[in-house]
Each structure stands twice: as structure tokens, then as C-alpha cells.
Amino acid sequence: MPNVVISGTGLYTPPQVITNAELVESYNAYADLQNARNASRIAAGECQPLVHSSVEFIEKASGIKQRHVIDKAGVLDPQRMKPRFAPRPDDQPSLMAEIAADAGAKALVAAGRSGSDVDGVLCAAANMQRAYPAMACEIQHALGCGGYGFDMNVACSSATFAIEQAVNAVRGGSARCVLIVNPEITSAHLEWRDRDCHFIFGDVCTAIVVEAEDNARSSDRWRVLGTRLQTQYSNHIRNNAGFLNRCEDTDPDARDKTFMQEGRKVFKEVVPLAAAHIQHHLADLGHTPQQVRRYWLHQANLGMNQLVMKKLVDRAVDDDIAPLILDEYANTASAGSIIAFHAHHADMQPGELGVICSFGAGYSIGSVVVQRV
Ligand code: COA
Numbered sequence: 001m002p003n004v005v006i007s008g009t010g011l012y013t014p015p016q017v018i019t020n021a022e023l024v025e026s027y028n029a030y031a032d033l034q035n036a037r038n039a040s041r042i043a044a045g046e047c048q049p050l051v052h053s054s055v056e057f058i059e060k061a062s063g064i065k066q067r068h069v070i071d072k073a074g075v076l077d078p079q080r081m082k083p084r085f086a087p088r089p090d091d092q093p094s095l096m097a098e099i100a101a102d103a104g105a106k107a108l109v110a111a112g113r114s115g116s117d118v119d120g121v122l123c124a125a126a127n128m129q130r131a132y133p134a135m136a137c138e139i140q141h142a143l144g145c146g147g148y149g150f151d152m153n154v155a156c157s158s159a160t161f162a163i164e165q166a167v168n169a170v171r172g173g174s175a176r177c178v179l180i181v182n183p184e185i186t187s188a189h190l191e192w193r194d195r196d197c198h199f200i201f202g203d204v205c206t207a208i209v210v211e212a213e214d215n216a217r218s219s220d221r222w223r224v225l226g227t228r229l230q231t232q233y234s235n236h237i238r239n240n241a242g243f244l245n246r247c248e249d250t251d252p253d254a255r256d257k258t259f260m261q262e263g264r265k266v267f268k269e270v271v272p273l274a275a276a277h278i279q280h281h282l283a284d285l286g287h288t289p290q291q292v293r294r295y296w297l298h299q300a301n302l303g304m305n306q307l308v309m310k311k312l313v314d315r316a317v318d319d320d321i322a323p324l325i326l327d328e329y330a331n332t333a334s335a336g337s338i339i340a341f342h343a344h345h346a347d348m349q350p351g352e353l354g355v356i357c358s359f360g361a362g363y364s365i366g367s368v369v370v371q372r373v
Contacts, residue, residue, distance in 0.1 A: 003213035004167045005373060006222040008111025009342040010207040012103040012183075013329075016072040020055040020065055020199065027053045027198055029078040051195065058199040063302025067202030067330035069187045070095070081192040083185075094138060096129045099205040100181035101142040107207035108143070112217035113177060118209075119147025120175035124162035125182050126155045126333040126361075127189050131243060139181055147175055155237070156298060156360020157229075158182060158334035159206065163356070163368050164227035166210035177211040184333040189239060191258040200300075201259070202330035206338035213373065221373040222345075222354070228281040230365045232273065236262040237361035271304055274359045275311035281367045282355070289313050292369075293352040296344065298359045299326035299336030319344060334358060348372050 031050035041047045058064060069075055074084035088094060093101070100123060108114060121143075123136035128151050136149030154161040159182045166178035186201035213223060240256040251257070274297075282289055289312040297305045302324060305317050315321050323344035325336065332339065337358050348354065349372060356368040 001171050004170045004210060004224050005213045005216050006163075006208055006224065006370060007211055007216040007218040008107045008109070008113070008209040008220070009338065010103040010106030010108070010110060011339060011342050012099045012106070012205040014068045014070045014203050016069050017066050018069055018072055018075060020058050022076060023199060024053045024055050024058070026076040026078055026081075027192070027195065030081055030193060031195075033078055053195045053198065061303075062199060063324065063326055064199055064330045065327045068204060070185060070203050071187070075187060075192055083187045085188070093142060094129060094135070096123070096125070096135050096183040096185060097138040097142055099185075100135070100139045100183040100207070103183070103205040103207035104139060104143050104179050104181050107179065107209050110218060110220065111209035111211070113209060115144035116146060118143070118145035118177050118179045120166065120169055120178035121145050121147070121149035122162045122165060122178060122180045123149065123151045123183070124153070124158035124180055124334060125184055126153060126158060126186065128153065129185070135183070143179070145179065154231075154334075154364045154366070155362060156300070156331075156333045156336070157358040157362065157364035157366040159208070159338050160227070160334075160356060160358040160366025160368055161229055161364070163208065163210065163224070164229055164366065166208075167224050167227055170210060170212055176215065177209065180208040180210065182206045182335040182338060184335045186331070186333050189241070189259050191255065191260075194255070196263065197259065197261060200331050202332050204329055204332040204335045204339060206335040206342060208338060222370040223373050225353075225369040225371055226281060226285050227366070227368050228277065230273070230277055231362045234269065234363045236265045236269070237363075267301065267304055270359050270363055271307045272311070273363060274298075274357060274365050275308050277365045278308075278312060278355055278357055278367055281369060285369055287353060287369070291353055292355055293348055294320070294344065294354040295322040296337045296340040296354060296356045297322055298357060299324070299329065299340060300331045300360070302326065333360070345372075
């Protein structure tokens with residue numbers, strides 16, 4: 001079996017930023033509007049008034065300070081509260097494919113590769129913008145890649161689950177060089193009108209090149225020592241948007257057609273699962289958590305990452321042991337741990353170990369143990 005490496009990563013960051021202060025101002029304006037509209041029902045005790053959001057709560061509860069989005073104006077419009085995307089004709093690049101091609105091209109440059117070297121494209125993300133043709137086929141076409149492409153969705157763990165598929169494809173010989181892209185337009189699945197979660201997500205796209213170590217051209221190579229995937233069914237993170245909706249005659253804008261979660265339960269249940277998952281994966285590879293130089297963890301909540309790190313190595317999150325990017329990007333679903341890896345690996349030395357780990361809906365947990373070549 002050949003050694004397999006991650007030989008390049010790429011990142012597309014939307015230029016528009018929403019700070020917590022801007023977000024809260026817009027939410028509070030929306031709440032005031034709703035309360036004015038429902039004034040008589042509120043007075044009659046038929047419904048509760050919406051309560052204002054707060055910057056202090058958001059930063060304390062999550063560690064998030066801002067998020068990048070593709071369309072700021074639509075999100076911040078208190079009469080709209082969601083991004084506005086112009087529909088594109090079928091002969092134009094679709095939005096997910098456009099940002100994926102941007103990040104993918106950057107990852108290929110980092111790996112010293114061109115599209116024609118790629119013979120497998122995995123579009124791995126928490127949402128796909130259409131049913132078919134697969135986004136991956138359009139991205140494959142846009143970048144001039146050969147071979148095959150397919151989409152996969154394991155919510156926030158899509159990227160790590162895709163790394164395992166790519167590693168296995170290269171090991172097994174069904175592909176020589178696989179490009180993974182994670183276009184996460186989470187602003188479209190977030191319910192910006194829900195105070196409990198309106199601060200959580202941001203948009204981004206990451207990309208990863210996976211190939212045989214012997215063939216790799218990049219000097220920045222990360223040998224994949226092992227991958228491990230785990231799922232355990234839970235309804236505590238859920239989104240009921242789907243192709244059956246129109247046949248169910250349900251409202252496409254109803255609350256259950258966007259991201260919903262029981263945040264406290266997720267926090268309590270996922271932290272021990274993720275810590276034990278990483279610990280067992282490392283142990284089976286003959287390593288201890290202390291031997292790992294860096295953890296690139298899923299970026300959903302600062303408190304969750306603090307607790308995972310405490311359980312693993314009894315250390316606080318910092319840029320050396322477990323870099324944080326969610327203060328700038330918020331939760332970017334499957335892309336979060338990949339952004340952390342992309343932005344925080346250049347200082348590591350040959351031989352040093354790192355763990356990329358995602359956790360999210362499913363529940364799903366994926367870990368990738370890497371060593372700098
Ligand atoms: N502004 C001000 N106050 C708010 C608020 C907001 N935007 N949202 C909630 N609150 C209030 C609540 O009303 C509640 O008040 P109460 O105690 O008077 O009832 C209080 O803050 C605590 O709310 P709670 O929902 O219990 O907050 P929390 O401390 O659990 O933090 C999360 C919320 C979502 C940040 C946290 O649970 C979390 O990160 N969970 C895991 C999320 C995750 O990883 N999800 C995966 C997504 S892929």
C-alpha cells in the first residue's frame with residue numbers, strides 16, 4: 001500500500017464580513033418589527049415578544065466575533081433575514097461550483113498540480129445547492145480534471161469523511177490524485193431570525209489535494225497515518241429541508257427547513273464522544289495525545305474545543321496546540337477544521353504529528369492523523 005499525503009490546501013474567503021455588532025443590530029431591528037406586527041396578540045397573551053440578542057452573549061457562549069458571508073445585505077435586512085442570491089442560468093457556473101473552483105485551483109497550485117493531474121473530485125459539504133448533476137461533476141469540468149466526481153454530505157464532518165474516501169481511493173488504486181472541495185454556504189441554511197442560533201455560521205470554501213507520497217511534488221506534504229470515522233444517530237442537530245417537502249405541502253420557509261439544534265445537549269454529548277474518538281484513534285496508531293503537536297479541531301464553539309483539549313492533554317486552546325479560527329469565520333460546517341489546518345501548519349517540523357478532527361450532525365466524528373514529511 002503506498003503512503004498517501006495531503007499535498008496542498010486552498011481557501012476561498014468571501015470578502016463581505018458581518019461583525020457581531022452588525023448582526024445584533026439587525027436581529028434587534030427584526031425583533032422590534034415582529035413585536036410591533038404582533039402587538040395585539042402579545043397584549044392578549046397569545047404569543048411572547050421576541051427578546052433582543054446581545055454581542056456579549058454571543059462572544060461568551062461561542063467565541064465567535066464575526067463571520068464572512070457571500071451576501072451581507074440580504075442577511076442584515078430586517079425585512080428579509082437571509083442572503084439574496086440571483087438565480088443563475090444553467091449555462092453559467094453555479095454558486096457552489098464557483099467558490100469550489102476558486103479554492104480547488106488554489107489547492108492545486110499549492111500541490112504543484114494542474115486540473116489534468118486530478119482523477120477524482122469529491123464535493124463534500126453540509127448542503128448541496130441542487131439534486132443533480134452532482135456539484136462535483138461541474139467542479140471537475142471547471143478545473144479540467146479527469147476521472148470521476150461525486151458529492152457527499154455528512155454535515156460538519158463531510159471534509160474528514162471525504163479525506164478517508166480520498167485516501168482509500170489512492171491506496172486502492174482507483175485514483176492517483178483526488179481533489180476534495182468543501183463549499184459551505186451556511187448562510188443559506190442558517191435561521192437568522194432565531195436568536196438562539198443566528199450568530200453561529202459563516203460562508204467559506206476549503207479544498208484539499210490527496211495523492212500518493214511517491215508522486216507528490218509539493219514540499220509541504222502531510223503523510224496520512226490513519227483516518228477514523230464514527231456516527232451515532234441524534235436528532236439534536238437537524239434540518240428537514242429536502243426534495244419531499246413540496247409533496248408534503250409544507251412551507252419551504254418553515255422553521256424546520258433550516259438548521260435547528262439543542263445546543264446544550266449537543267455540547268454535552270459531542271465533547272466526550274470527540275475526545276474519546278481521538279484518544280482511541282491515536283492509541284490504535286501507537287501514539288498518545290501528548291505526542292501530538294497540534295490539533296486542528298472542528299470550529300463550532302470555543303468552549304467545546306476547550307473541553308476536548310482539557311480531556312486530551314489538559315491544556316487550554318491556543319494557536320500552538322489547537323488553533324482557533326471561529327472568532328474570524330464562525331462555524332463553517334465541514335470547512336472549519338480544514339481552515340485551521342490551512343492557516344496553522346507552516347511552522348511545524350518534519351516528523352511532528354497533528355490531528356484534524358471534525359464533529360457535528362449525525363452525530364458524526366471524523367479524525368485524520370497526519371505527520372509532516
Ligand atoms: N443573545 C442573548 N442571550 C441569548 C441569546 C442571544 N443571541 N441566545 C440565547 N440567549 C440566552 C437564552 O435565552 C438563555 O437565557 P435564560 O438562561 O434566561 O433562559 C441563556 O442565554 C442561555 O441559553 P442557552 O441556549 O442555554 O445557551 P448556551 O450557553 O448553551 O450557548 C450555544 C448556546 C449554541 C452557543 C451552545 O449551546 C453551543 O455552542 N452548543 C454546541 C453547538 C454546536 O457545536 N453545534 C454544532 C453545529 S454544527
